[in-house]
């Protein structure tokens with residue numbers, strides 16, 4: 457089984473913390489881009505069954521429902537879609553319309569990943585988001601009314617001025633909504649972004665210890681609400697784990713289409729240059745080889761340690777450090793596997809580095 461990732465690199469406005477590849481929305485460019493995506497689906501040569509399709513961005517919900525439908529019809533025509541594929545679209549909560557959401561659902565999208573980030577207007581403003589807390593709530597409820605039962609929300613942690621009380625309010629709102637999956641990320645300060653150059657705002661971000669506490673607060677609240685942690689940043693009700701994202705962490709094949717998309721497929725890893733004009737002009741998308749083979753054993757271990765399923769302890773190069781890390785509360789061993797605890801996930805980069813060296 458293979459996953460298909462479609463990169464839709466258009467945004468209404470650039471968020472100050474974002475380092476993803478995206479360009480301003482232009483109606484004509486998006487129309488031409490949709491045609492290029494369809495052309496590349498038809499020519500990609502995937503013969504494996506495709507069981508997940510993921511519209512990521514950027515802001516894929518800037519596509520019209522007709523464009524999404526067109527792309528999915530092209531998938532159905534040229535690819536071997538598995539029965540009941542998981543089809544996800546990342547959705548911007550600004551100005552939700554039930555007709556649009558109904559049309560997306562009718563087109564075959566069955567999973568929405570909504571960029572709520574927070575349910576505090578103050579936090580959303582500090583993050584430079586264009587939506588309000590009310591619009592975030594409305595997006596979830598409107599999606600539910602339109603038929604979606606597989607709804608994920610993004611939650612951002614350790615944002616400027618975030619306190620345990622403010623996070624508790626956001627988590628309470630989130631867990632009262634019909635949401636079956638949460639992606640909770642610590643705010644990363646990426647080089648070259650406006651946030652990285654805003655010293656005053658950075659000074660208002662929680663420090664490392666406070667960020668770890670906020671992360672643990674989120675883990676415990678979500679677990680208590682029935683959303684179990686299955687990956688360092690991912691929480692789901694039983695059976696609603698993201699099938700597409702699991703492919704990345706389990707080193708299963710996925711193909712990528714669109715400017716800036718990555719692929720790990722056909723026994724190699726590749727990416728499409730972040731160049732919209734080149735993508736639009738080429739008959740077939742320009743690709744760059746990243747490695748002539750899929751992940752090496754060390755990368756597999758690194759990805760596996762992100763999952764609460766863990767990895768076989770005997771395969772870890774730093775296995776002699778397990779007892780000390782276990783004593784410190786950062787990991788546990790279960791059926792011969794090493795699994796990070798929530799405390800370990802809070803400082804996962806350091807723990808994983810210890811285990812791999």
Ligand code: SF4
Nearest residue numbers: 467470471474513514
């Ligand atoms: S909407 Fe998403 S992809 Fe676009 S700028 Fe904001 S964070 Fe980045």
